[in-house]
Amino acid sequence: MAALKTYVGVEEAAALLKTSVRFVRRLIAERRITFYRVGRHVRLAVEDLESFVEAGKVEPIVRSGRRNGLERFV
Secondary structure, eight states: OOOOEOOOOEHHHHHHHTSHHHHHHHHHHTTOOOOOTTTTEEEEHHHHHHHHHTHHHHHHHHOTTTTTGGGGOO
C-alpha cells in the first residue's frame, strides 16, 4: 500500500521554509518548485519542499595546507 503524501498550503510552505509567502508564490509563478492545484487552491507536497531545499545545498570547500589554499596566488 502506498503512503499518502502530506500537502500544505502556500502559507504553511513559507513557514516550513522559514521564508515569506511572497517567495513561495514567486517559486510557483516561475515554476521552480512542483505544486498541485486543487480547485482554486495551490498545494505543495512536503516531500517536494524538502527536495527543493536539498537541491540548493552547497558543500563547504575543504582547503588543505596551512595557508588555506593561498599558495597558488603567491
